Amino acid sequence: MSAHTMSMRDALYEAPGPRTKRLTVIGTIVSLALVCVGLALVVRQFYVTGQLDAKYWAFFARPTTWLYLLNGFVGTVKVAAMAAVISLVLGVLLMLARTSGIKPLAFVARVIIDFFRGVPSLLLIYFFYLGLPTVGIRMSPFWMITIPVALAASGVLAEVFRAGVNAVPKGQTEAALSIGLTPGKTMFKIVLPQALRIVIPSLISQLVVVVKDTTVAYVVSYPDLMQNGRVLITTNDAVVSVYLVTAVIYILVNYAINQLSISMARRSGNPIISRTTENPT
Amino acid sequence: MADQTPVIELRHVDKHYGDLHVLQDINLTVHKGEVLVLIGPSGSGKSTLCRTINRLETIDSGEILIEGEPLPQEGKALAQMRAEIGMVFQSFNLFAHKTILQNVTLGPIEVLGIPKAEAASRAMELLRRVGVDAQAAKVPAQLSGGQQQRVAIARSLAMQPKAMLFDEPTSALDPEMINEVLEVMVELAREGMTMVVVTHEMNFARRVSNRVVFMADGQIVEENTPDEFFDHPKTARARDFLDSIKGH
Numbered sequence: 001m002s003a004h005t006m007s008m009r010d011a012l013y014e015a016p017g018p019r020t021k022r023l024t025v026i027g028t029i030v031s032l033a034l035v036c037v038g039l040a041l042v043v044r045q046f047y048v049t050g051q052l053d054a055k056y057w058a059f060f061a062r063p064t065t066w067l068y069l070l071n072g073f074v075g076t077v078k079v080a081a082m083a084a085v086i087s088l089v090l091g092v093l094l095m096l097a098r099t100s101g102i103k104p105l106a107f108v109a110r111v112i113i114d115f116f117r118g119v120p121s122l123l124l125i126y127f128f129y130l131g132l133p134t135v136g137i138r139m140s141p142f143w144m145i146t147i148p149v150a151l152a153a154s155g156v157l158a159e160v161f162r163a164g165v166n167a168v169p170k171g172q173t174e175a176a177l178s179i180g181l182t183p184g185k186t187m188f189k190i191v192l193p194q195a196l197r198i199v200i201p202s203l204i205s206q207l208v209v210v211v212k213d214t215t216v217a218y219v220v221s222y223p224d225l226m227q228n229g230r231v232l233i234t235t236n237d238a239v240v241s242v243y244l245v246t247a248v249i250y251i252l253v254n255y256a257i258n259q260l261s262i263s264m265a266r267r268s269g270n271p272i273i274s275r276t277t278e279n280p281t
Numbered sequence: 282m283a284d285q286t287p288v289i290e291l292r293h294v295d296k297h298y299g300d301l302h303v304l305q306d307i308n309l310t311v312h313k314g315e316v317l318v319l320i321g322p323s324g325s326g327k328s329t330l331c332r333t334i335n336r337l338e339t340i341d342s343g344e345i346l347i348e349g350e351p352l353p354q355e356g357k358a359l360a361q362m363r364a365e366i367g368m369v370f371q372s373f374n375l376f377a378h379k380t381i382l383q384n385v386t387l388g389p390i391e392v393l394g395i396p397k398a399e400a401a402s403r404a405m406e407l408l409r410r411v412g413v414d415a416q417a418a419k420v421p422a423q424l425s426g427g428q429q430q431r432v433a434i435a436r437s438l439a440m441q442p443k444a445m446l447f448d449e450p451t452s453a454l455d456p457e458m459i460n461e462v463l464e465v466m467v468e469l470a471r472e473g474m475t476m477v478v479v480t481h482e483m484n485f486a487r488r489v490s491n492r493v494v495f496m497a498d499g500q501i502v503e504e505n506t507p508d509e510f511f512d513h514p515k516t517a518r519a520r521d522f523l524d525s526i527k528g529h
């Protein structure tokens with residue numbers, strides 16, 4: 001059996017030989033050099049066009065600037081966190097409906113999933129911002145940005161979860177049923193936990209998309225990081241510096257999401273999950 | 282050892298997969314304490330027959346009775362009935378995200394409502410019995426095939442089943458691990474467990490089974506005591522089949 005348990009990774013990538021190692025070193029040096037040249041060009045361009053002048057950066061020394069950005073940051077985190085929670089729950093529900101085997105329910109779920117996956121989130125936001133008030137439904141800017149972002153993500157997540165559930169070997173379900181678990185318990189105790197672990201990489205990418213989607217909160221004038229950044233741009237007449245700082249914050253947030261998800265995945269259970277209990281031939 | 286109380290009864294069971302008539306008018310009774318070995322060529326319907334007994338496969342017509350009661354078709358009653366019939370799979374199917382101990386305690390806790398501590402101590406007892414108690418904290422992927430299959434048996438036993446179904450429990454194992462699993466099964470048979478075993482292990486069949494049922498093309502072709510069946514097969518099909526597996 002041990003001969004067959006070679007992982008997919010080992011099967012696809014040979015251990016590098018001396019030639020490959022040499023190529024890797026050369027490739028690394030060349031690309032590092034290219035990156036440095038690129039950076040130097042950008043900085044030079046900034047310098048030439050005066051973007052590095054003190055007036056564009058001085059206001060970052062004022063605590064109020066950072067406080068304002070912090071406020072926006074908190075806004076972004078609130079919207080993204082709430083949208084993430086809603087979309088995760090809704091995604092699971094839509095997936096369960098779609099795979100329920102009850103034809104009408106599965107059909108409705110499928111239409112909803114395809115709709116939310118297909119329609120741009122900005123369009124959904126405009127619908128909540130401009131469309132719903134015309135029929136008398138009003139909500140705070142927070143919900144006008146959170147709900148559309150969540151809906152758009154839930155369609156994708158439903159499909160991500162479905163792929164995960166399908167990837168869990170059938171034998172797991174059969175074993176669970178055979179010890180007397182109901183189909184519901186089988187799903188929640190055996191299949192979903194394994195499916196979640198399988199889809200964690202896609203889940204992370206989708207959470208990052210949620211954070212990015214929140215950046216259009218200015219449409220509904222919700223004070224998120226982006227919106228507050230825009231205000232700073234007008235009040236200080238500084239475009240490049242503010243956008244640079246904001247971009248760095250977004251990158252840090254998404255990096256944090258990545259790290260958090262990875263550590264959560266590690267802590268949520270057993271370190272070694274492999275398919276070697278299945279398909280032993 | 283076997284007395285005459287029927288535990289599992291199949292009456293005129295028929296099943297199709299599309300055009301394939303995979304079970305054809307199957308009549309079979311397994312008595313309390315009996316060890317029945319199901320044997321036959323690949324594709325003859327052995328797994329399908331086994332899986333209809335706990336309704337992992339549905340049937341088209343006929344009846345299946347467990348201790349005289351018709352097999353429930355759905356819901357809590359079906360789950361309850363499945364809990365009373367253990368099943369051991371060719372590919373073990375241990376819950377990959379749970380520890381060995383959790384694999385064995387899950388059923389008792391979730392289905393039988395046994396308190397955690399009690400379930401754990403009983404599970405440890407069972408794991409000791411099958412000789413894998415030292416691995417209790419590991420996950421399935423860290424165990425050898427033979428160890429995994431013994432855990433799977435312990436997992437079934439934890440539900441205190443009335444009967445157990447084994448679908449080629451040793452076919453996926455390296456040769457040196459087959460015996461450790463068979464030994465556990467022999468022990469179970471000695472203790473009077475009612476067992477239906479799909480296997481080609483002739484020594485096991487001779488040593489512990491009360492009856493051998495030979496299937497081919499969805500039909501029960503022949504059934505007899507193991508010695509009679511292996512030494513004097515009555516049908517040409519059984520003779521051909523036995524010749525074909527003796528090579529191994």
Ligand SMILES: Nc1ncnc2c1ncn2[C@@H]1O[C@H](COP(=O)(O)OP(=O)(O)OP(=O)(O)O)[C@@H](O)[C@H]1O
Pocket residue numbers: 298301303321322323324325326327328329330
């Ligand atoms: N889900 C299914 N859909 C369609 N055909 C199936 C399905 N499951 C099994 N079959 C077919 O039914 C027949 C009997 O299958 P089964 O698995 O019961 O045979 P078996 O006797 O257990 O064989 P083996 O020794 O190979 O395990 C085979 O021809 C198989 O291809």
Ligand SMILES: [Mg+2]
Pocket residue numbers: 327328329448449
């Ligand atoms: Mg089979």
